[in-house]
Structure formats: structure tokens, C-alpha cells
Amino acid sequence: MTGPLAVVSNEVVNLMYVVAAILFVVGIKRLSSPTTARSGNVLAAVGMVIAVVFTILLPEVAHYWLIAAGLAVGTVIGLVVARRVKMTAMPQMVAVFNGLGGGASVLVAVYEYRRLAPPDGALAGDILGAALFSALIGAITFSGSLVAFAKLQELMPGRPLTFVGQQALNGLLLAGGLAAGIGAGVAEETVWVYALVVVALALGVLFVLPIGGADMPVVIAFLNAFSGLSAVGAGFVLSNTALIIGGTLVGASGTFLTVIMSRAMNRSLANVLFGAFGAPAAVGPAEAASTDGKSYREVDAEDCAVMLAYASRVVIVPGYGLAVAQAQHNVRELADLLERRGVDVKYGIHPVAGRMPGHMNVLLAEANVPYPQLRDMEDINPELPRTDVALVIGANDVTNPAARENPESPLYGMPILNVDQAANVVVLKRSMSPGFAGIDNDLFYRPNTAMLFGDAKASVERLVAAVKAA
């Protein structure tokens, strides 16, 4: 079948795929600096438009009504979602987009298998392998991303969900998947591919269920890598350069971020994915009870405001609690006030602050915090001993000095923000309850630490008012 728009040859289209791939590469390169990032994103988008338009102009592509309808529906949904989504909801939105990419790969793979399998055609072994790989990875990405979305959107509990025999069931499913894959490879019957997809969908669900909220940055990055890999698989099936290069770049980026995130939590990837860290069992009664016998110091907003107003260096350490309380705008207001008084204010940001890699930076940027004030852990740690006040807002485990000092602590070895080395530390917190990991924080009992209790937003508002009066 030849479409009426068939004006270009395969050769021209393949050359245009190279152009698109170059634009992806240059686009990602420009994404590595804040000043060029926006143009990089535009370049990558132009590459995508070129790849899509020239594909439609291929002789073998017809069914224009179907293509136009699909593109129109997808564009409208994409437009509305991208405009409306809140920055705090970025992680779940990226999760959904990952899932859709994976879903599209599954559909393409299943379709190609159906088309190429006998009796219609003879499947070459390599194409078959690629199609099955793409279907497997794509389906895990699809269902896993939807579960991640449901957890982040709080449609289901964010805590790790585990049940007896979960590992055994996973093993069984994996074996079932392999069997279906072998069946699809040997018998070349479509039913086996459907079986493979169903098993992979179940695997995706079971894979994300036991992973807790604070581990989401790793999961999102991991699923991102998977969505890229499934596109690569589809690229092998179709021998399509654009798919292979585009998919591989995404796979590399997702893998890179996955590794960075696991490292920032000082845990192996296997431990994050299969360890169900933070499950209720991890909150040992011994640790919870260790609060007894230690004393902490409480401070009121007025005293804290005076401390801040007459400091020369202040470092703000934001955690996810700040985002949950929607306090980022108030924090910016406080920082502006202090700066106007001549105080040097910076933000120290832990790599896993937030629910996806770099999430806290985006939340603060949305509140108009200038990005030069946002500092990585490596940058801010050497400055903390020279800091007058470290203001910890909604962060806990990433400031626990036990990670540095106590080999017995479950957090030991995790890179932390060394706020305890600042002259004064003020911790904004609801109560003395332990953090996500259920581990008591030594920081709270240090002589240079004071606690300011209350909702993060309300506390910061009181600080703003008090600094104005100071």
C-alpha cells in the first residue's frame, strides 16, 4: 500500500533519522548547563518533529486518518497535562509518561510479532528475540510506572507493601515469563506473546509494590531507563536508527541517575529494589525507645529569628517535608528578608531530597529561588563549619550524623549534609517522631541544635514575621 503523501525515499528518511539523532545528542549536551538547557530541549523537540514528519512521508506509511486522529488525541492530552501539572506532582507525571512510552513499545512489539509470525511470514531469530525483549521490558515499565504513579499520587499507600511468599511469586512469574518467551520463540504462536505480556505486567506491579515512598527517586530513574531500553528493542525489530539511538540515550540517562540515587542513599540497587527498606519491621522498638534519657532544646520563632537576622552565613536544608507543607514560597520570602539584611543565604540540597532526582531544585526554582543559591551536597559541606545557622526544614535522615559516626546505625555510610558542624542548628519539625527510615536522629540532641516545633509552613511564616520585627 502506498500513501498519497509518499514523496520521499527510504534513503532520505534514514538520513533524516541521523539528523534527528544529532539533534537529540546536541539537545542533551545543552541540557547540562542552566543557561543553554532550554534551547537544548527545543533542539531535541525539533529532532523529534523531523523524525515523525519524515516517517509519515514514507511510501509504506498510509492510514493517514488513523495517524492524524492518534496524533491529535495524544497532543491534546499531552498539552493539557503538561500545562496543568503541579511541580510537586512532577514525579508521578514522569512516571505516567514513562509508562506510556513502555506501553507504546509493547504494542509495537506485539504488532510486529503478530505480523511477522507464521503463517504470514517467517520470523528471523534475531528480530523475534528483539520483539520479545521489547514486549517484556515495555510491559514491566508500563505496569510498574502505573503503580509508582498510584503511590506518588496517594491513590494507594506509599509505604512498602509486602506479603508472605512475595519473592516466591516473583520467581514463579519470572519463570513463567521465560517459559512464555521460549514458547513464543519456538512455537511462534501469538498466544505465547500475549502470555508473556500478561506475566510481565504482573511482574511490573509486584516489582514496585514493595518499594517505599522515599525510594521513589531510584524507581522513577530505573523505569526511565527501562522505557528507553524498550524503545531500543522496538528499534531492533524495525531496524530503525532513530529508535535505537534515541532509546539508548534515554537508557543511559536513566541508568546513570539510578546509580547516582542509590549511591546517595548508600545502598546497592538490588537493596533498593528488593530490600523493602522502611518496612514496618525496620522500626525496631529499641531505636524508637532510644529517645528516652536524651534531652533536646526547644526554641521559639522569635529567638530563632534573632539568631538568623544577626547571622552572617545561613544555610537552609530543605527536605520533602517542606514540599509537602507547600512552604517553598515562604522559605524564599524568609531568605529574601535575610539577604536584604546582608545575611549570606544558601540552600544545601541532598541528592535524594524530593521524590525524583533533582526534584527539590525544581520546587525551589518554582518559588523563584535563584539557582546559583542552590548548592549540591559536595559544595555545601565544606562551608557548613563556617556557617552560623543551619536551618533544617522537613529533612531528617539526610542530616543524621550517625551516618558518619556510628557504624551500628542502618544509615552508616550514607553521604549526609554535615549540618551538625555549623555553629547553630535549628530543626523545623512537627514532633520528635523519627524519619522515614524509622531511625532516631542524633542531631536533635546535640548541644548546638534547637528544635522549632510545628507545621513547616506555619513555622516559616512566624519566622518571617519575627525577622521583620527584629
Place this chain on the structure above:
Amino acid sequence: MTAALIASITIFALAVFLGFELIGRVPTLLHTPLMSGTNAISGIVLVGALLVAGTAETTLEEAIAFLAIVFATVNVVGGFLVTDRMLEMFKRQPEEREE
């Protein structure tokens, strides 16, 4: 192994190294935009969906192709737009504050 497969493997192997070289230099500040931007690029599977739509004959095949196009288009359009929205925030602040 066909020549096409060998070409595909060659491209894949080189792209892996290129990807790690490119991405290793991205600062934490830009990790979220990097992720949503590359996420949009993974919507390149749209090209695959379009090729599939070209050969669709039965209603089932058309339905599969349509769904694949919608999924991939949402991924592409939403991904690039939301990345732009985020990067706009990073870009405009220093100027605003100089006023």
C-alpha cells in the same frame, strides 16, 4: 545474523558510550529536567508506532496502532512541554531579581 542486525548492534554500542559521556556532566540542579527531557525522547517509539500504522489491515491491528500512537504522542508532547516549563523557571530568575 543479518547485515541490518549488525548495523543495529554497532549503532547501539556506540550510542551507549555516547549517552554516558553526555549525561555524566549534568549537574544535580538539572536532573529533573534531564529526566523529563530524555523521557520525551523515549517517545521516539512514536516513529515505530507510525510505521506499524502503515501496515495495519484488520480492525485489531488498527486499534493497536492507534493506541500506540496516542501513548507515544502524549509522552512526546507532554514531555517536551513540561521540560520547557521547568527550564523557563530556571532561566528567568536572575534577571527578575536584578530589578
